[in-house]
Amino acid sequence: MVIDYVKISVKAGNGGDGAVSFRREKYVAAGGPDGGDGGRGGSIYFKVDSNTSTLLDFKYKKKFKAEDGKRGEGARRIGKSGQDLYIPVPKGTIVRDIDKDVVVADLSKEGETFLIAKGGRGGKGNTHFATPTRQVPNFAEQGRKGQEKNIELELKMLADVGLIGFPNVGKSTLISMVSSAKPKIANYHFTTLDPALGVVSPKYGKPFVMADIPGIIEGASEGVGLGIEFLKHVERTRLLLHVLDAAGSEGRNPVEDFKKINSELKNYSKILADKKQIVVANKMDIANDETLIKEIEELCKKEGLTLFKISAATKEGIDELIEYVAKELENIPKEDIVEIDEMYGFEDEIEDQEWNIEIETRKDGRYFIVSGAPIERLMSKVNIYDIESLQYMQKILRQIGVMDKLKEMGITNGDMIEIEGYQLDYTE
Numbered sequence: 001m002v003i004d005y006v007k008i009s010v011k012a013g014n015g016g017d018g019a020v021s022f023r024r025e026k027y028v029a030a031g032g033p034d035g036g037d038g039g040r041g042g043s044i045y046f047k048v049d050s051n052t053s054t055l056l057d058f059k060y061k062k063k064f065k066a067e068d069g070k071r072g073e074g075a076r077r078i079g080k081s082g083q084d085l086y087i088p089v090p091k092g093t094i095v096r097d098i099d100k101d102v103v104v105a106d107l108s109k110e111g112e113t114f115l116i117a118k119g120g121r122g123g124k125g126n127t128h129f130a131t132p133t134r135q136v137p138n139f140a141e142q143g144r145k146g147q148e149k150n151i152e153l154e155l156k157m158l159a160d161v162g163l164i165g166f167p168n169v170g171k172s173t174l175i176s177m178v179s180s181a182k183p184k185i186a187n188y189h190f191t192t193l194d195p196a197l198g199v200v201s202p203k204y205g206k207p208f209v210m211a212d213i214p215g216i217i218e219g220a221s222e223g224v225g226l227g228i229e230f231l232k233h234v235e236r237t238r239l240l241l242h243v244l245d246a247a248g249s250e251g252r253n254p255v256e257d258f259k260k261i262n263s264e265l266k267n268y269s270k271i272l273a274d275k276k277q278i279v280v281a282n283k284m285d286i287a288n289d290e291t292l293i294k295e296i297e298e299l300c301k302k303e304g305l306t307l308f309k310i311s312a313a314t315k316e317g318i319d320e321l322i323e324y325v326a327k328e329l330e331n332i333p334k335e336d337i338v339e340i341d342e343m344y345g346f347e348d349e350i351e352d353q354e355w356n357i358e359i360e361t362r363k364d365g366r367y368f369i370v371s372g373a374p375i376e377r378l379m380s381k382v383n384i385y386d387i388e389s390l391q392y393m394q395k396i397l398r399q400i401g402v403m404d405k406l407k408e409m410g411i412t413n414g415d416m417i418e419i420e421g422y423q424l425d426y427t428e
Helices: 171-178 227-234 254-268 290-303 318-329 346-352 373-379 387-399 402-408
Strands: 005-011 044-048 063-065 085-089 093-097 102-107 113-117 148-155 161-164 196-200 208-212 239-245 276-282 306-309 358-362 367-371 416-419 422-425
Touching: 005 113, 044 093, 044 102, 063 085, 102 113, 113 148, 161 171, 171 196, 171 208, 171 239, 171 318, 196 318, 208 318, 239 254, 239 318, 254 290, 276 290, 276 318, 290 306, 306 318, 358 402, 367 373, 367 402, 373 387, 387 402
Parallel strands: 005 063, 044 085, 161 208, 161 239, 239 276, 276 306, 367 416
Antiparallel strands: 005 148, 044 113, 093 102, 093 148, 196 208, 358 367, 416 422
C-alpha cells in the first residue's frame, strides 16, 4: 500500500521554568539569588530517511511531541534541555503548514533535515532579576511554550519520465520491458493501483528513472476515481510519454483519449499541461486499422509532437524510443515545482530572541541608519525590488519595534532610512 498524503500535528517541548533560589551557605551572609534558568524544550525536525519509502507510518500515528525542558535549580544550575525529536520521512516529501496555508519544505535530498517546530526557551531564574533596589527577587520567569502546528505531508514521486495514458494501453508492459520494475500485468482496467518506479539504462546516455502512473480517466482532475492522487505523481517528472492504444483494442479512439488526458492535465495544473510530451503509439503488432494510425500521425503533426510507433509486447521500436528519451532528458533541467515560503519561521525567531536594534542619525536628524542582528537576518531574505517582499519587510520592522523607535526619535515624512545599504523614504 502506498500512503502519499497525511495530516499530522506536532508539538515542540515547553521550556523549563526558571528557579527561585537563594545562596545559603555557612559563613556567607546575604548570599543573594542563585536560581538557574530552565532548559530549552526539544524541537521537532523532519529528516529524509532512505529506509522509508511511503507515509504509511503516519496512518497509525498522527500526533508527535518533543520532550519538555527541565526546571532550573539553585546554585545557578541550568535545567536539562528537552531531547529533540526527528521524524523520518521518505525522499520527495512536501511539507505544508495547514494553518498558514503555505508550503514550507521540499525534502528531496538524502539526510536532509527541516526544523518544523521550535522548542520553547527556558525561563530565566531569579538571578537575572536582582537590582540595586531589588536585591531579593522572589520570582523567576516561566518557560515559553513550544510551537504547536498542524502539518500536511505529501509524497511526490521522484522520476524523470512519467508514463501517462488511459488504463490498459500498455504502460505497465512498457516499463517492465525497459527496466527491472515488475508491475502486475493483466487484461483488465486499473491493474496498476500504485505508481511503479523503474531505472532505465539506455545503450547511449545516462540512466533515468521512469514512473508507471496508474491510468488517468476523464474527470481525474476533479477527483474522479483516484485521479488526483495519480496526477500528483506526474508533477515532478521532467518528460511525459503519452501512451496510446494504436489498435483501439478497448473500443476507444486513441486521439480522443489523448485529448481527454491532456484536458485533465490542464485542468489540474498548468505545470503539467506545459510539460514536454512524446506520443507513443503502442500495440502496433495488432494495429490493423490504418485509419486510427493516420489519425494519430495527423494529431502529432498538428501538435508538433514526436511520435514513436512501438509494441511493448514484442519490443518493436523500444530501443529507439529509449535512446531518444535519454537524449531529450539531457536538455531538460531538473526544476523544483514547489514554491517554498522562504520567510517561514522568521517571525517565530523574532519572538524567540531578544533582539538588539541600533538606530543612529546623521547631520540634522533627517537620515536614520537601522542596523543589528535581526536587520541582517531580515534583509538576507528580502527582495528589495519586489513589492510583496517590501510589504513583508515593513511588517517585520513594525513587529520588532523599529518603526516605533523611529517615531520616538522624531522621524517625519520624507526622511531617509538606510537599512543594510538600501535607502528608503519614510512615509506614514
